[in-house]
Structure formats: structure tokens, C-alpha cells
Amino acid sequence: MAWVYLLLAGLLEIVWATAMKLSDGFSRPGASAVTLVASMGSFVLLALAMRSLPLGTAYTLWTGIGAIGAFVVGIFFLGESATAIRVVAAILILAGIVLMKSTSAG
Template sequence: MGKYVAWLILFSAGLVEIVFALSLKYNQGFTRLWPSLVTMVSGISSFGLLMWAIKTLPLGTAYAVWTGMGAVGVALLGILLFKESADWYRLLALTLVISGIVGLKLTDTH
């Protein structure tokens, strides 16, 4: 698999990770069927895509990007969907995480 395809797979894994994390809010401790199924399918899918991507990409970079995408995505959606805090400290912290993700991508020489 080519490097660009691996990055696309990793990006997809990060998006699915966001779905997984958000579904945790709705499955209410695995007591609701459909949200629980979304949690299980998205969790397995996200992890599977990550494993596929690390066949080509460096593990440390891929894992950091995957977790960073999940963290930033869920934090931003928490602000939009659940009216969580959007103070400047939080937005600065998210900007730093995004900078780290971009930096890892730009320094990938593998």
C-alpha cells in the first residue's frame, strides 16, 4: 500500500474514532441497542483501520494522529452539540493538539 493511501486510511480511522467516542454518550452504558451497536461497530472499524494504516506508517506517528483526531473531533463536537465550554484556554489547547498532528504529518519521512 502506498503512503498516501495509508494516510487516507488513517484519516478515515480518526473520523470513525470520533463516531465511536460520540456513540458512548448515547448508548447509556450499553443499555440502548442501536447506539450500542454503533459503538461496537465503529470501535472495531476504527481500530481495524488503524492497524491497516500502521502496516505502512510509523506506529508512533499513526497512533498519535489517530488519538489526536479523536480528541480534537470529540472536543469540538462537544462544544457544538453539548454546549461544552469554548473558552480561549480550551480552544488554545485544541489548537496545540492540531499543530502537533500537522507537525507529525509534515515530518513523516517513512
């Protein structure tokens, strides 16, 4: 169940990061509220996952899911650039996530 919590926590990280961008510096109440609720949910789920997963594994995967997800959302929904260097960087992050997961017990 810890891996499910961690995946959901990572997905909520994507939500709150996107909502934070859309909040325009917390000047838009709806997006600001989504940011706060999603970030709290993400932290709670991460804490639940950390009950049985190692700190380094849980935190690395949580931030990695959020980073890759925010990168993808930025490109496909917010019109951000997908330069070769940015794509390679994202691939390296993804490789790190896969390696961390494949070497972790739990």
C-alpha cells in the same frame, strides 16, 4: 493509501466516542451498537495504516483526530463549553498533529 486509512480511522474514532457518550453507559442499544461497530472499524483501519506508517506517527494522528473531532462535536452538538483554555489546548493538539504529519515519511 495508508493516510486515507488513517484519516478514516480517526473519523470513526469520533463516531464511536460520540456514540459512546450517547449510549448513556451502554444502556441505549442503538448507540451502543454504533460504538462497537465504529470502534472495530477504527481499529482495523488503524492497523491497515500501520502496515506502512510508523507507529508513533499513526497512533498520534489517530488519537489527535479523535480528540479534536470529539472536542468539536461536544461543543457544537452536545452543548459542551468552549472556554479559552479548552480551545488553546485543542489548538496545541492540532499543532502537534500538523507537526507530526509534516515530519513523517510514507
